[in-house]
Amino acid sequence: AQSVTQPDIHITVSEGASLELRCNYSYGATPYLFWYVQSPGQGLQLLLKYFSGDTLVQGIKGFEAEFKRSQSSFNLRKPSVHWSDAAEYFCAVGGPNAGNMLTFGGGTRLMVKP
């Protein structure tokens, strides 16, 4: 069965600092990987996704993520965080062997210090 682990429940960074949110997955074949962001009181919005090709994926709002098969990871990065990036971030895995199901990680709550 597929699974996703986000080891960090909370992360605090200073505005302007770089950010990396960790995601490790378990999946029996080439996965489809997603990062979603949830602002307070809102639904989840897709930041980026990987399903094939270049392992470095660019997303919206200046985010990027890198698929590393050897490490079963799909970490999310941003070079300079803005106060508006404070939100909860969810990593998810799916794929051809998963039917039509995405499995979500537990989320990482990002706080940004001024």
Add this chain to the structure above:
Amino acid sequence: DAGVIQSPRHEVTEMGQEVTLRCKPISGHDYLFWYRQTMMRGLELLIYFNNNVPIDDSGMPEDRFSAKMPNASFSTLKIQPSEPRDSAVYFCASMWRTGDATGELFFGEGSRLTVL
């Protein structure tokens, strides 16, 4: 497109009352999902439909929960009778699997349910 539309955004009810949550998926999407989000359990998949047919309801917590999709543009999630432990944010999401094999989900803004 207006996106996935859920109603009500907020619902406060008393234990034992019936609650009905509504969802309008994005037009043309062939899959619809109901999720529940709580602090303790995170995001849980309750049930999903393909072309209006329920495919997997193994996540529905108990018989008090039921979901229907009478047509491609409307779904309901009903709780009867409601209990305080049902308090959560319920999300509806839709997907166009036929046209996008990656399975990207589009979420509504959620319905926050409080059962007193």
